[in-house]
Amino acid sequence: MRYDGAVRDWIPLPGSAKARLLAAALARFESEGFAAASVTDIARDAGATTGALYHHFGSKPELFATIREEMERRVRDRMEGAFAAVGGGRGGVGAALRVGIDAAAHFAAVRVLSDPAAPPERDALLPTLRGLLGDAPDPAPEILLGAYRAALAAIAGGTPPDEARRALDWVLGAHEPDQR
Numbered sequence: 001m002r003y004d005g006a007v008r009d010w011i012p013l014p015g016s017a018k019a020r021l022l023a024a025a026l027a028r029f030e031s032e033g034f035a036a037a038s039v040t041d042i043a044r045d046a047g048a049t050t051g052a053l054y055h056h057f058g059s060k061p062e063l064f065a066t067i068r069e070e071m072e073r074r075v076r077d078r079m080e081g082a083f084a085a086v087g088g089g090r091g092g093v094g095a096a097l098r099v100g101i102d103a104a105a106h107f108a109a110v111r112v113l114s115d116p117a118a119p120p121e122r123d124a125l126l127p128t129l130r131g132l133l134g135d136a137p138d139p140a141p142e143i144l145l146g147a148y149r150a151a152l153a154a155i156a157g158g159t160p161p162d163e164a165r166r167a168l169d170w171v172l173g174a175h176e177p178d179q180r
Contacts, residue, residue, distance in 0.1 A: 024045035028042050065122060073124055075109075078102075104152055114152035154167070
């Protein structure tokens with residue numbers, strides 16, 4: 001593949017206004033939640049203007065969606081790796097969800113990822129779970145994603161990540177022998 005000199009617009013240059021806005025928005029959305037985070041505060045934290053924010057993202061919901069999609073992509077990649085490393089099956093799904101919790105905490109995105117995606121068709125984790133679950137009954141991916149998001153919401157609310165993982169393991173039946 002030959003490099004044509006084009007830089008994709010979804011990869012902001014380090015230190016650019018777009019990169020600073022993304023970092024500031026992630027921090028605000030994570031600490032305050034979407035509703036409470038103001039575009040004025042995000043722009044100020046980034047050393048940019050609200051005009052720059054609207055220029056790059058169009059709106060606060062679109063800024064949130066951009067961050068959400070990137071965090072989901074990072075978490076999804078790790079979940080798929082954990083599933084494969086364990087060899088699939090129910091044990092692989094449990095490992096994927098535990099790694100997903102750890103990844104969300106590592107990226108400081110537990111609050112950002114705890115809410116259902118809006119619109120749902122932009123949710124990267126639901127198709128991932130559908131793929132990992134294979135022939136599971138139809139609502140199983142949605143139910144597991146709900147449990148995963150509830151664990152993240154508990155962490156965002158102050159529950160230690162280890163406790164949330166243990167609770168998710170209990171819900172998944174991970175304390176029982178693996179049933180493939």
